[in-house]
Amino acid sequence: MKRLIAMLGVLAVIANCGKSNSNEEEKVNTLPELTTANTIEITDNGATIGGNVLNDGGSAITSRGVCWSLFENPTIEDEKTIDGTGIGSYTSEITGLSPNTEYFVRAYATNGSGTAYGNELRFTTVGTLPVLTTKAISIVNEYVALSGGTISDDGGISVISKGICWSTNPGPTIDNDLSEDGEGIGEFTSKLRSLEPNTQYFVRAYVKNSSGTFYGNELSFGTPEAMSWIPRANMVYNTFYINSFAIDDVLYVGNGRRQFNTAPEENLFFKYNPTQDSWEEIASLPWGRRQSSISFSINGFGYVGFGQDCSGPPDIFNPTCTFVNHNDLWRYDPNSDSWSEMAKHPEDGGPFGTSFVIGEKAYVIFVGNELWEYNATTNAWQQKASYPGNCGSRRTAFAINDKGYVGFGITGKIGGNLICGDIWEYDPASDTWIQKADFPGGHRYNATGVGLDDYGFVCFGEGEEIPEFPWNINHKDVWRYDSSNDEWTLHLVTFPGEGRTQAIAEVVNNKIMLGLGHRGNDAFTDVWEFNPFAN
Structure with missing residues (x-):
């Protein structure tokens, strides 16, 4: 009997041991269970959010918080907060975010088995006002x-x-x-x-x-009241074939001949201050005396070049002297009041050319039809597509909206051959010419052209008689060209001064300074401020 009781005791111990091992196997640790809390507050650079650890998975929670990223399914390898240990709810403060940016966020909790994540939320930070x-x-x-x-x-x-x-x-x-x-x-x-x-x-x-x-x-x-024409201070001396350019709303004029075909050429230059309505002499051109030159301005510098002077020996047709053509180009610096010689033109240059400026490049056409581009940045000349118009001398040009417009002129000497009114548009991007609407105000040469805003303006010049304008070899009408519809319009208020030829026109303070020039043997000294947008 005692042996039987002992055996039963051993069996009971063995059974209990087996039951204990089975319970230990059932207590295997798992990942925590948690949720991500809704956002409490969102700012331009942060957010208040959190989580709730529902179950620690049988192992202590050693770290918890939230993690976030610009992309879905952020992990603790991305940005994160650390907000204590244990189960239950907690709040996290996210900082260092960018305004007006979408982020993805998840709560996390870590125990002995690893890291578990709550549901994913997304939010966008507030954008601050500029x-x-x-x-x-x-x-x-x-x-x-x-x-x-x-x-x-x-x-x-x-x-x-x-x-x-x-x-x-x-x-x-x-x-x-x-x-x-x-x-x-x-x-x-x-x-x-x-x-x-x-x-x-x-x-x-x-x-x-x-x-x-x-x-x-x-x-x-x-805005002030409108006036089309305002007389300004007269030029301090009269001259024919004068040059002009404008820099920073200051007008510069000079060069030319003091008396028509008799007195020698001049190399004097002056500037007009519109604020003081006054003239002041500046440094003279160092090239000697010259007439019928070309002038323009680029990037705060003025340029004058080419033309002719009467320095050649007399002959049977010119008992005093003969004209000599020049191909040099000079740049004026208003800061130092000085002139510097630039690259010479590869060919003869000479008088009666015309020019227009687009960006940092000037485009020059001399007598004949060759078009040359001068690059002010590289100080170099390059030949471009020839002008296809009918007349090869004394033409007029202006530039608007990155295009050049050239027209008018004569085919030969004054008084002979053809006077023109055809107008051509030059596109430097494609180096091509397109013919535009003919000028309706009577063909002419030695007219004056200038571009302002989106329009081109042409005035003065010598030319043909037309019914609307009683014969006067020197015109005083002003025309506006609209490139958007290829149309010419006569300005309602005619120039109040006398008709003339080879006058100047430059844009100063968004108005056009017009005047000078000559009529027959009389050179004018009057200068006018023209507002083309007033009736």
């Missing part, structure tokens, strides 16, 4: 003003458009008139066009980003 001020207004004339703005902070969202908007009522928006002046932050300048004379306007700078449109402070101004 910091924008409207620039003070500068009135150019009755129809044009300058303003702009400064964007010192884009609020963390890229600026995709900026400019000025204006209206005759307070609170202008981009639904009113506006300028478009690029992208990005920083200072910008805007031009207000097509204004009405004697009118009050309200102006605000604006920026557009992916969040919307924002405005700067509001300013107001009034």
Whole structure:
């Protein structure tokens, strides 16, 4: 009996041992269970969020928090917070985010078995407002003003458009008139066009980003009354075949001949200050005396070149002297009041050419039809496609919207052969010419041309009699060319001075300075400020 009881005890111990081992196998650790809490607060650079650890998986929670990324399924290998240990709810503070940016976030918890993640949420940080001020207004004339703005902070969202908007009522928006002046932050300048004379306007700078449109402070101004022609101070001496160019709203004129076909040529130069309405002599051209030259300005420098002088020996047809052609080019620096010789033209140069400027390049046509490009940056000449027009001398040119326009002229000596009115457009991008609408105001030569805003203007010159204009070999009418519809329009208010030829025309303060030139043996000294947009 005792042996039986002992055996039963051993069996009981063995059974208990087996039961204990089975319970230990059932207690295998697992990953934690948790959820990601909804966001409590979102700012431009952070968010308040958290999680709730529901079950530790049979092993202590050693770390918990949230992790986030710009991409889905973030892990603790990405950015994360560490917010204590244990089970239960917790709050996490996310910092260092970018404004107006979408992020993906998950709660996490780590125990002895590894790291588990809660459900994924996504949120977008708040975009801050851009910091924008409207620039003070500068009135150019009755129809044009300058303003702009400064964007010192884009609020963390890229600026995709900026400019000025204006209206005759307070609170202008981009639904009113506006300028478009690029992208990005920083200072910008805007031009207000097509204004009405004697009118009050309200102006605000604006920026557009992916969040919307924002405005700067509001300013107001009034435009002056309109006047087409205003007489300015007379030139200090009279000369024929004069040259001109404009730099930074200052007019420069000089060179030429003091008396028609009798006195020697001049090399004097002067500048006109529109603020003081006065003339001042500057450094003379160092090349000696010259007439019928070409002049233009590029990047703050003036250029004068070519032409002729009466320095050759007399002959049977010219008892005093004969004319000599020149091919040199000189650059004027207004800062040092000095002239520097530039690259000579590869051929003869000579008188009665014409020129126009597009960007940093000048385009020159001498007598004949060859077109030459002068690159002011490289100081080099290059021949381009020849001018296909009918007349080869004393033509007129202007440039608008990155295109050059050339026309008019004569085929031979004055008084003989053909006087022209055909107009041609030159595209430097393709080096091609296209014929445009013929000039309707009577064919002429030695006319004056200039471009302003989107229009070309032609005035003066010698030419044909037409019914609308009683015969006068020197015209005084002014015409506007609109390249958008290839159309010429006569200006309603005729030039108040006398008709003339070989006059000057330069843009100063968004108006045209016109005058000088000659009529027969009389050289003029009058200069006029012309507003072509006033009736």
